[in-house]
Amino acid sequence: xxxxxxxxxxxxxxLIVALILVAWExxxxxxxxxxxxxDILGGPxxxxxxxxxxxxxxxxxxxxxxxxxGAFWELDAKGETYVSSLVGAAWFTMRESLLGFFMGxxxxxxxxxxxxxxxxxxxxxxxxxxxxxxxxxxxxxxxxVVGLRAGWFGVAIVATYLTFFPVTIAxxxxxxxxxxxxxxxxxxxAAGRRTVLRKLRLPASPPYLFTAxxxxxxxxxVGAIVGxxxxxxxxxxxxxxxxxxxxxxxSPQDLWAAIAACAGVGIIAFLLVVAxxxxxxxxxxxxxxxxx
Amino acid sequence: xxxxxxxxxxxxxxxxxxxxxxGRGQKAARVEALSGIDxxxxxxxxxxxxxxxxxxxxxxxxxxxxxxxxxxxxxxxNGKLAxxxxxxxxxxxxxxxxxxxxxxxxQRNVELPLEIIGRPKEEREARAREMLALVELxxxxxxxxxxxxxxxxxxxxxxxxxxxxxxxxLMDEPFGALDExxxxxxxxxxxxxxxxxxxxxxxxxxxIPEAVFLSTRVVVMSARPGxxxxxxxxDLPHHRDVETREMxxxxxxxxxxxxxxxxSEGEAVDLRRVAAEGLSA
Numbered sequence: 001x002x003x004x005x006x007x008x009x010x011x012x013x014x015l016i017v018a019l020i021l022v023a024w025e026x027x028x029x030x031x032x033x034x035x036x037x038x039d040i041l042g043g044p045x046x047x048x049x050x051x052x053x054x055x056x057x058x059x060x061x062x063x064x065x066x067x068x069x070g071a072f073w074e075l076d077a078k079g080e081t082y083v084s085s086l087v088g089a090a091w092f093t094m095r096e097s098l099l100g101f102f103m104g105x106x107x108x109x110x111x112x113x114x115x116x117x118x119x120x121x122x123x124x125x126x127x128x129x130x131x132x133x134x135x136x137x138x139x140x141x142x143x144x145v146v147g148l149r150a151g152w153f154g155v156a157i158v159a160t161y162l163t164f165f166p167v168t169i170a171x172x173x174x175x176x177x178x179x180x181x182x183x184x185x186x187x188x189x190a191a192g193r194r195t196v197l198r199k200l201r202l203p204a205s206p207p208y209l210f211t212a213x214x215x216x217x218x219x220x221x222v223g224a225i226v227g228x229x230x231x232x233x234x235x236x237x238x239x240x241x242x243x244x245x246x247x248x249x250x251s252p253q254d255l256w257a258a259i260a261a262c263a264g265v266g267i268i269a270f271l272l273v274v275a276x277x278x279x280x281x282x283x284x285x286x287x288x289x290x291x292x
Numbered sequence: 293x294x295x296x297x298x299x300x301x302x303x304x305x306x307x308x309x310x311x312x313x314x315g316r317g318q319k320a321a322r323v324e325a326l327s328g329i330d331x332x333x334x335x336x337x338x339x340x341x342x343x344x345x346x347x348x349x350x351x352x353x354x355x356x357x358x359x360x361x362x363x364x365x366x367x368x369x370n371g372k373l374a375x376x377x378x379x380x381x382x383x384x385x386x387x388x389x390x391x392x393x394x395x396x397x398x399q400r401n402v403e404l405p406l407e408i409i410g411r412p413k414e415e416r417e418a419r420a421r422e423m424l425a426l427v428e429l430x431x432x433x434x435x436x437x438x439x440x441x442x443x444x445x446x447x448x449x450x451x452x453x454x455x456x457x458x459x460x461x462l463m464d465e466p467f468g469a470l471d472e473x474x475x476x477x478x479x480x481x482x483x484x485x486x487x488x489x490x491x492x493x494x495x496x497x498x499x500i501p502e503a504v505f506l507s508t509r510v511v512v513m514s515a516r517p518g519x520x521x522x523x524x525x526x527d528l529p530h531h532r533d534v535e536t537r538e539m540x541x542x543x544x545x546x547x548x549x550x551x552x553x554x555x556s557e558g559e560a561v562d563l564r565r566v567a568a569e570g571l572s573a
Contacts (some may be wrong), residue, residue, distance in 0.1 A: 181387045188385040189408045285394045285438035
């Protein structure tokens with residue numbers, strides 16, 4: 001793949017982001033609160049009264065982008081900028097979600113290997129697993145985090161809970177995806193179950209697994225953030241969100257800045273999986289255009 | 293099959309083999325895929341199974357390879373039951389699709405069976421190189437299967453099937469998916485490999501010229517239930533090349549196989565007429 005083709009998805013992404021940001025401000029220009037700016041950078045004063053008024057885009061619900069951007073540079077009581085405390089919080093949450101992701105991927109894959117070999121378990125357990133995923137994470141998180149008193153490890157368990165399911169489903173699918181004749185071939189070599197698993201089922205599954213890993217990576221970030229709420233952990237992005245929520249009525253830009261940090265962590269997690277996928281699947285036939 | 297060959301010379305011995313697929317559920321019909329199959333294959337023979345689709349030729353091949361079981365009869369391979377022969381790794385399989393593993397290089401694909409039986413690395417590599425040289429893919433050992441053409445992929449599959457030096461090579465329409473030109477070239481290559489390795493081959497095809505060109509005997513089958521209607525010995529010279537396809541004897545044999553195939557269909561037509569008459573009477 002040439003460098004240009006590699007860059008194209010990234011450029012497309014940046015274009016979409018730019019469009020959203022422009023739309024954001026255009027909405028405020030049409031229906032937001034009045035714009036009042038005295039001498040920006042020494043320039044002339046700017047005043048604009050939007051022709052319409054629409055609550056969802058007023059300054060409380062949708063602060064100006066520059067207000068949110070400015071929030072990053074506000075100093076807290078300790079004299080630290082908000083952005084540096086957010087980066088610290090993001091790193092803290094990222095570690096929880098990474099641990100959760102790897103535990104979830106491991107458990108998900110292990111579970112799939114068991115299920116694929118024991119038909120009875122597959123029939124009995126899969127509906128239960130599906131049910132487990134319909135329980136809201138907000139309800140599960142306190143049970144795990146408070147119940148187990150496990151602190152940040154408990155948070156990682158919440159992330160695991162959200163991660164393992166897509167991996168299990170994709171792994172089951174992937175391990176059955178090989179050509180039926182490939183299984184006949186293994187049978188003709190009198191290969192045992194373990195050999196079939198090692199030489200055929202597992203190596204055939206990565207194209208399916210990585211699709212699940214992309215979902216799981218972002219889900220593990222959500223799990224880690226939500227898990228922090230009941231844990232009372234204040235060092236992560238969950239804590240940052242809670243704090244910003246408390247001050248929302250007079251400083252909404254803080255919450256938006258924290259949301260931006262959460263989105264950033266999610267995107268980083270996703271991109272890490274995409275990079276790993278590129279590396280891992282370089283020996284596989286590229287069937288479909290990868291959704292990156 | 294007037295004379296029974298001596299037992300140590302027989303690689304495959306089928307006696308009274310039948311196969312019935314029991315339908316599952318109420319609507320699914322019970323299908324009698326094979327009925328009363330007797331066949332002996334001597335060491336070094338090249339046997340083609342030919343017949344209309346649904347005559348059970350692939351089923352028969354899979355029964356010999358113990359990929360599916362019989363409903364009745366016995367299958368002996370190299371003096372063992374088919375299952376024991378499979379456990380002793382006496383088979384090499386080639387399917388219509390190459391069924392190579394994408395994630396392995398061509399070299400490592402050929403090494404696969406050797407890995408499964410736990411051969412040391414050096415031996416695996418040497419053997420795989422030898423097999424790839426035999427099918428003239430030596431220069432492509434480091435490629436992945438999806439980087440090769442269909443014909444090359446099928447040659448790699450043949451190299452893999454030969455890696456364990458199997459007592460018998462089972463081929464299920466191996467060139468069915470290739471274009472005519474590639475197919476003719478692959479036929480010549482297969483014959484060359486067969487001459488050099490002296491392997492016994494059972495080859496399923498629905499191409500009459502291919503069957504005649506390759507085989508020492510052509511087994512003609514009919515459908516519903518699958519039976520052997522005729523065995524045509526091919527008395528062409530042992531060494532065959534492009535010119536063989538232009539020999540008069542070759543055309544005679546093609547005609548003979550074609551007529552015996554038509555005969556087996558004709559029977560089915562007659563049966564239908566008899567059934568219709570029976571109804572109107």
